[in-house]
Amino acid sequence: MPAFSLMVQGTTSDAGKSTLVTALCRLLVKRQLSVVPFKPQNMALNSAVTQDGHEIGRAQAVQAQAAHLAPHVDMNPILLKPNTDTGAQVIIQGKAVGNMNAVGYHQYKSIAKQAALDSYHRLAEQYQAVLIEGAGSPAEINLRARDIANMGFAESIDCPVIIIADIDKGGVFAHLVGTLDLLSQSEQDRVIGFVINRFRGDISLLQPGLDWLKEHTGKPVLGVLPYLTGFHLESEDAVAQSPIKDHSTDKLQVVIPVMPRTSNHTDWDALRLHPEVQVTLVGANEPIPPADLVILPGSKSVQSDLAFLRQQGWENYLQKHLRYGGKVIGICGGFQMLGEHLSDPLGLENQTPGTQTNGFGFIPMTTVLKEEKQLKQQQGKLIQGQAQITGYEIHSGVSQFTQAHDPLIELDNGEAEGYRSVDGQIIGTYLHGLFDHTGALNALLEWAGHTQSKAFDYRQHRESEIERLANRVEQHMDIDQLIEQCRRFNIQSACPL
Structure with a gap:
């Protein structure tokens, strides 16, 4: 004892x-x-x-x-x-x-x-x-x-x-x-x-x-x-707000929707604490501001949260955002939403077997929800720039691409992970903790349009x-x-x- x-x-x-x-x-x-x-x-x-x-x-x-x-x-x-x-x-x-x-x-x-x-x-x-x-x-x-x-x-x-x-x-x-x-x-x-x-x-x-x-x-x-x-301190459940910062136009503007079943919201802690990034969380019935980068986060109920985003006007917003050169990241459930279709043959999310939902259609990918969860820690390198990245997978969906694509990450086990659009505006991944490693954080912020002058080590901060x-x-x-x-x-x- x-x-x-x-x-x-x-x-x-x-x-x-x-x-x-x-x-x-x-x-x-x-x-x-x-x-x-x-x-x-x-x-x-x-x-x-x-x-x-x-x-x-x-x-x-x-x-x-x-x-x-x-x-x-x-x-x-x-x-x-x-x-x-x-x-x-x-x-x-x-x-x-x-x-x-x-x-x-x-x-x-x-x-x-x-x-x-x-x-x-x-x-x-x-x-x-x-x-x-x-x-x-x-x-x-x-x-x-x-x-x-x-x-x-x-x-x-x-x-x-x-x-x-x-x-x-x-x-x-x-x-x-x-x-x-x-x-x-x-x-x-x-x-x-x-x-x-x-x-x-x-x-x-x-x-x-x-x-x-x-x-x-x-x-x-x-x-x-x-x-x-x-x-x-990483929040157990409540979505943490960004600290108050000055509203300098030099900051990278990141906008993230808060959905009814948003999960693993610590994914963006490194961003909201970064001195040169302004994270704006947008809840129900709130206006969606202009952004350099939009992040679609993870979700425990992808189909219902996707319907919520549509009802809130996010589909039209994303189309306009991309037309004007903005960047988009989909993480886990958000990655699935950016695809073409989501199928739930067993009714795992809404207890209605055979449900199929159209995604936003920005990524040539379909996802089928399976009973067995994918649970694993991963590490590798961003293919563009070779920055080291660490993260973890936690999802029920199994995704398949419907055409050739450029992956985002080369995992240490030799497998390719994620998606990067040909025009470089959209990336998607199943890896949570995407921004926690300093090298990956710097590389992704640079991709999003911001060249930082101050290094920020989130792990050391934690x-x-x-x-x-x-x-x-x-x-x-x-x-x-x-x-x-x-x-x-x-x-x-x-x-x-």
């Missing part, structure tokens, strides 16, 4: 659970502890592919980086990828087991929970500390039965819990007290303290509230974490942000005392009075 396990739960989604687990992973590594992140159940359209071809939530891949580990499927054994408002694709230990509606999955939870417990115990045998991230809030009364994401899991493995709340949302004391009050007595007993996240201002003005909170609940506030200006986060948490939490509390909890649980 590990020296200790600790679960971080939140009063709401986006309270800071992923961020705190990331910071604690790095801080425990610095204390020479072998630590591993774990999230029993994740619901997100932003995923990552492990080296051995399994699919996990993006947040656990980031936390693995903080712990200096390669992402592994046991770090996130249950991943739910919504494909409608009431249903999702269910992925157990890295492999899709099918689509389920909310009621169906609720019945399936007993099977899913065993998979989560198996993964946890494998990690617990290998590492000194397991840092567990909850999902949403533990106080969702309608989801308490068969819970495997929050307190239900904590009770199953008997671990202590921290509850984090975002003060920037307002009502932080009501969030914390209300959440604790809605827990059972045994669940309350395993809460060892609170963390308040994203605080701005003078801590002395908050102190009376902290004192009242401890007196009222009997639980200490373990830390008040400050708001980190300009902080970047690592620097993890360090900045960890250092700030170190300043505002007593990490050694936290470790001791967790160890004491484990000892008391093993030897009850």
